Amino acid sequence: MERINVAVRARPLSPEDVKTSPWKISANSIVFSNSSTKFEFDRIFREDCRTVDVYESRTKAIVSAAIGGFNGTVFAYGQTNSGKTHTMRGSSVEPGVIPLAVHDLFDMIQQEIDREFLLRMSYMEIYNEEINDLLAPEHRKLQIHESIERGIFVAGLKEEIVSSPQQVLEFMEFGEAHRHIGETNMNLHSSRSHTIFRMIIESRDKVEDEYAESSCDAVRVSVLNLVDLAGSERAAKTGAEGVRLKEGSHINKSLMTLGTVIKKLSEGAESQGGHVPYRDSKLTRILQPALGGNANTAIICNITLAQIHADETKSSLQFASRALRVTNCVHVNEILTDAALLKRQKKEIEELRAKLQGSHSDHLGEEILNLRNTLLQSELERERIALELEEEKKAQAERDKMLLVQAKKIQNLSSMVLSSNRDEVTDHRKKDKRRDTWCPGRLPEKMVNKLPSTIPGQASAVKPVKSDRERGPLLPFEELVNDSTSNVIKERDCNSVGPNGFGLPNPRSLIHVTSRKKAPARKKSLPAESAELTELREEYENLLIQFETQRTRSEIEIDYLTRRLVKANYAFDTDEKAIELSTIEKENEPEASLVIKQLQEKISMLEMERSLSLQNLESATALETEKNMHASNKQEEVGLHESLDFFFSDNTPKLCSKTSLLDLP
Numbered sequence: 001m002e003r004i005n006v007a008v009r010a011r012p013l014s015p016e017d018v019k020t021s022p023w024k025i026s027a028n029s030i031v032f033s034n035s036s037t038k039f040e041f042d043r044i045f046r047e048d049c050r051t052v053d054v055y056e057s058r059t060k061a062i063v064s065a066a067i068g069g070f071n072g073t074v075f076a077y078g079q080t081n082s083g084k085t086h087t088m089r090g091s092s093v094e095p096g097v098i099p100l101a102v103h104d105l106f107d108m109i110q111q112e113i114d115r116e117f118l119l120r121m122s123y124m125e126i127y128n129e130e131i132n133d134l135l136a137p138e139h140r141k142l143q144i145h146e147s148i149e150r151g152i153f154v155a156g157l158k159e160e161i162v163s164s165p166q167q168v169l170e171f172m173e174f175g176e177a178h179r180h181i182g183e184t185n186m187n188l189h190s191s192r193s194h195t196i197f198r199m200i201i202e203s204r205d206k207v208e209d210e211y212a213e214s215s216c217d218a219v220r221v222s223v224l225n226l227v228d229l230a231g232s233e234r235a236a237k238t239g240a241e242g243v244r245l246k247e248g249s250h251i252n253k254s255l256m257t258l259g260t261v262i263k264k265l266s267e268g269a270e271s272q273g274g275h276v277p278y279r280d281s282k283l284t285r286i287l288q289p290a291l292g293g294n295a296n297t298a299i300i301c302n303i304t305l306a307q308i309h310a311d312e313t314k315s316s317l318q319f320a321s322r323a324l325r326v327t328n329c330v331h332v333n334e335i336l337t338d339a340a341l342l343k344r345q346k347k348e349i350e351e352l353r354a355k356l357q358g359s360h361s362d363h364l365g366e367e368i369l370n371l372r373n374t375l376l377q378s379e380l381e382r383e384r385i386a387l388e389l390e391e392e393k394k395a396q397a398e399r400d401k402m403l404l405v406q407a408k409k410i411q412n413l414s415s416m417v418l419s420s421n422r423d424e425v426t427d428h429r430k431k432d433k434r435r436d437t438w439c440p441g442r443l444p445e446k447m448v449n450k451l452p453s454t455i456p457g458q459a460s461a462v463k464p465v466k467s468d469r470e471r472g473p474l475l476p477f478e479e480l481v482n483d484s485t486s487n488v489i490k491e492r493d494c495n496s497v498g499p500n501g502f503g504l505p506n507p508r509s510l511i512h513v514t515s516r517k518k519a520p521a522r523k524k525s526l527p528a529e530s531a532e533l534t535e536l537r538e539e540y541e542n543l544l545i546q547f548e549t550q551r552t553r554s555e556i557e558i559d560y561l562t563r564r565l566v567k568a569n570y571a572f573d574t575d576e577k578a579i580e581l582s583t584i585e586k587e588n589e590p591e592a593s594l595v596i597k598q599l600q601e602k603i604s605m606l607e608m609e610r611s612l613s614l615q616n617l618e619s620a621t622a623l624e625t626e627k628n629m630h631a632s633n634k635q636e637e638v639g640l641h642e643s644l645d646f647f648f649s650d651n652t653p654k655l656c657s658k659t660s661l662l663d664l665p
């Protein structure tokens with residue numbers, strides 16, 4: 001908001017008027033002597049002031065602002081013959097505000113090297129409420145219009161493009177020639193009209209290439225109004241009659257409207273939504289932008305301090321005093337053509353796009369950084385997993401190696417167990433020998449000599465062909481440990497003799513035989529055997545004794561019965577001994593047949609038991625193998641590697657299951 005600047009200029013007085021002047025000026029205030037009324041203004045210029053001082057006090061700044069795009073209005077107000085025309089137009093001796101402003105305007109434009117200007121001027125008068133074009137005298141009674149683009153304007157008013165102060169002043173001189181000036185009693189050259197000198201200032205930035213994208217075609221358009229009002233007058237003083245009286249009437253009417261508008265504005269009527277009578281006169285209508293609108297406005301109130309015009313001066317001071325309270329809203333007037341608007345919008349779009357791209361670029365950069373971090377983490381994770389996989393492979397290889405070792409150990413153990421069985425089979429001579437030791441009694445030598453080596457249908461009972469898996473029991477534990485099978489039973493007692501000369505083995509002798517198989521404890525020879533191993537060994541030996549005892553008993557019975565069967569068959573087949581045999585058969589036939597039948601059943605049962613025992617033995621072997629592995633692991637844990645190595649190096653067999661052997665009959 002910009003307040004209207006008000007300055008007061010007092011015109012020179014004649015010496016007589018100076019003596020009688022009722023006004024006293026002190027700085028920027030003026031007081032009427034006979035009253036307490038005191039007026040204060042922005043500036044008060046005394047009688048001896050120069051016009052240039054008045055111009056520079058405020059008008060020069062308004063002119064400068066007009067070059068920058070701000071509207072400006074300076075008008076001189078005052079009663080007739082108070083020096084308004086002298087202040088605004090001046091004379092050849094002392095140029096007025098208008099020529100000073102024109103010169104300054106061009107000088108200032110010259111300093112604006114970055115902008116280019118277009119200046120136009122118009123000059124019009126409001127005479128008897130008619131608008132006449134002073135630059136085109138034929139243009140009279142022009143109308144006032146208003147539009148969004150141009151605001152309030154006088155339609156048909158000629159605007160001359162000017163490029164120099166002299167050109168302006170020449171046009172001004174031309175207009176002055178057509179101005180209504182009349183002679184009154186107070187002024188020989190009394191202005192009978194309000195004149196408005198207008199400079200239209202357009203400017204824009206200078207550009208080398210008008211099609212350059214960076215250029216902007218915004219055009220600033222401002223209007224500088226320099227107004228010389230007609231002076232209020234009293235017909236009694238001016239002696240106006242006829243035309244002059246009519247002119248005076250219109251002048252006073254328009255000035256009164258101006259006073260009313262100022263009064264309304266000073267009271268804040270416009271801001272309060274009140275009515276401001278701009279349209280009540282051509283003057284106020286044309287000056288509307290300068291009165292409470294978009295313009296820097298300054299009022300130069302011309303007064304005379306003569307006693308005789310005290311009332312008019314007081315009235316002028318009251319008007320000026322109200323104007324002090326009027327404020328305007330000033331802003332740069334910038335006009336955009338379609339091309340300029342398009343170019344500006346394009347420029348703004350480019351700027352926004354650049355900002356957006358910058359922002360997007362930042363966002364992309366951040367996203368790329370995040371992706372790179374994620375990729376790096378993934379690679380690290382992959383390397384970690386690969387390392388773990390490699391370690392797991394190594395561990396698996398170690399486990400496989402250990403399993404292979406264990407499998408070899410088991411295989412060795414199994415082969416040892418099987419070899420012990422084979423040893424027993426291959427060593428059947430010892431068994432035959434053993435059977436011979438406890439063979440039943442004495443067969444008649446002749447009969448014995450004539451016994452066939454094999455007896456069809458029965459020979460298998462005596463010497464059955466057995467698979468390796470079906471062959472005899474395991475070797476004694478110590479024999480297995482020492483890899484020595486030489487300590488098999490060599491002596492058998494056969495003290496028992498059957499009733500027919502065939503003796504069953506003495507049970508005590510069997511116990512003796514089996515007891516001999518039980519080797520003395522070899523804890524000392526087995527280095528650092530664990531308690532579990534010792535316990536297993538003992539279990540194995542006990543089970544071995546039981547098994548051997550049972551098997552021996554069965555074999556004895558089989559042999560015994562076989563011999564009786566051979567004897568019976570032999571008796572039937574020998575002619576020489578037919579009688580004897582028939583006698584024997586007669587004596588023993590019923591009994592022999594019964595015994596043979598029983599023996600056959602018993603043999604079948606024993607074979608079944610033997611098969612079952614072998615199955616149990618296999619299960620026990622598997623279990624003991626597992627136990628052995630467990631024991632081996634435990635031994636490894638307690639650091640008994642040496643003893644375990646010794647154990648395996650000696651081909652120590654794994655132990656049988658106690659349960660399976662206990663199940664043997």
Ligand SMILES: Nc1ncnc2c1ncn2[C@@H]1O[C@H](COP(=O)(O)OP(=O)(O)OP(=O)(O)O)[C@@H](O)[C@H]1O
Pocket residue numbers: 010011012047078079080081082083084085086087187189190191192229230231232302
């Ligand atoms: N400050 C001044 N210094 C010297 N002469 C002045 C001064 N002011 C006015 N005059 C003279 O007074 C006479 C009247 O002045 P001017 O015409 O400017 O009055 P005006 O206010 O314009 O009157 P009107 O309203 O009737 O046109 C002129 O001859 C002018 O030269």
